[in-house]
Amino acid sequence: MGEIKAARGIELRCKGWRQEALLRMLENVLENGENQDELIVYAALGKAARDWGSYHAIVKTLKELNDDETMVIQSGKPIGVFKTHLFAPLVIMANCNVVGKWATSDNFYEMQEKGLICWGGLTAGAWQYIGSQGVIQGTYEIFSRIAEKHFNSNLSGKFILTAGLGGMGGAQPLAGFMAKAAILCVEVNEERIDKRIEVGYLQKKATDLSEALEWIAQAKENNESVSIGLLGNASEIYPEILSRGIIPDIVTDQTSAHDLVYGYVPGGYTLEDVKVVRVENQKKLEADARASIATEVRAILEFKRQGSIVFDNGNNIRTQAFEGGVTDAFDIDIFTEAYLRPLFSRAIGPFRWVALTGNAEDIKKIDNYILEEFKDNETAVNWINLANKYVPFEGLPARIGWFGHGERTKIALAVNQMVKDGTLSGPIAFSRDHLDAGAMTHPNIMTENMKDGSDAISDWPLINAMLHCSSMADLVVIHSGGGGYMGYMTSSGVTLVADGSEEAAMRLKHTLDNDTGLGVLRYADAGYEDALDEVEKKGIKRIEVQNVQGASK
């Protein structure tokens, strides 16, 4: 852990709670991050600010910022403060957006080296990361959908093989455990294994593959859930498991395969080797990482042929393998299309809230409110109960909950009221992952195989961000992946502060309704039945455009 921790309590360092909230969110992503010295939060190079100079300038500006001003941030560096008005966002950001043919990994690394840009991940640069919990429900929902589709809704006695225990991947062992499976997580960096054990996301560490497989076999036999970390390289361990004739029920991977230089560690390399070769011969490191990814993906495809359910969990591993010569890499399903699209079509996605005073009781009170008010929502009740029991807090206490149109607004307004009447100890920040219905275009992750072929159209997240500004959100951001670096993607993010005021209620209502409303319309426009049904059910104002032949008269 580094030195920066989010402030707790009710004392303000800024001119109001809105600014203080954003400052605590920034500190919180660093408190929870993987490598604070380098401002890295997760996803290999996902940073909270471009450099330390930028970080300190952001902090100073947030402390001085008036309610009617807007700070502008470009790829993690604060650029200026503009006079706006009381209902404008306090912070707007654009991170890592690069045009057309210049959007390549090589250009990204070069621009980063020159200090011109930084990769903001999705929630790192937007100060919305809440630790591994941020993706845990998503991972749990994927496992649950797989269970429904392939295993009679029951993962007891089933073996999940995965890799990567970093900022996001670290959610996998707990998600697998909560889904009642026996999950083995291969990780090349022992510190990451120890960290996940320390924070309560992983149960135990095996000394070698044989011991790990023995534990898995025992758990399968006794229908026990277990999560096991194994020090090793996925490109070596996956083929080894295959050669021992063991076929897991589910196989995936959440290493930082999107990044061949700072992310995926090639087979045969120590962590020290990576540091040396990165400086001496970056191209060799990239080629070796790609070759190892290809080996790993070939093993995943063989597992599939022998009966495993396999999926890509959003780390671009198929694209890297394809470029490394694995022509059938895309036979592996992408998790969004395979399992989550029906939820996104109704704009049900990863909503989250953070107790800004640091009081865990606030989260418990919101949990209780949800259990009471959403009694009939089986997914929500199941999740909140599980989260309450198993998910430890990291940094400021926070909760993730997959909710849809109208539901998010209902929760946020009730919480704002609880802040106002003193039920909660202080304000709550609301946010969401960028991987949300109207918020992301990524033709190999979020929008692969859209029904109408609109996979690569990035108008949607851009409109989403503009709509957030029009709806008076407190922080609005547009991210891209630097092109080739994180694949070709654009996403938008938003943060809102429920400080108990009437203005906050207005911001929350408009922003949350419009965010999920646009999400439903994005899928309705693509022709998804669930979305069209949601438009009807929730009375979302959709403009019908008639197909008119010829010139209009």
Ligand code: NAD
């Ligand atoms: P991270 O950089 O924090 O962690 C990656 C981990 O993989 C590290 O601990 C690293 O040591 C390990 N690793 C690297 N090469 C390995 C190898 N060959 N074998 C075994 N372990 C290896 O990244 P993260 O935040 O955990 O994210 C992982 C990936 O998931 C990224 O590509 C990210 O973009 C993606 N992601 C997906 C979603 C989603 O919604 N599905 C959300 C966020 C991030």
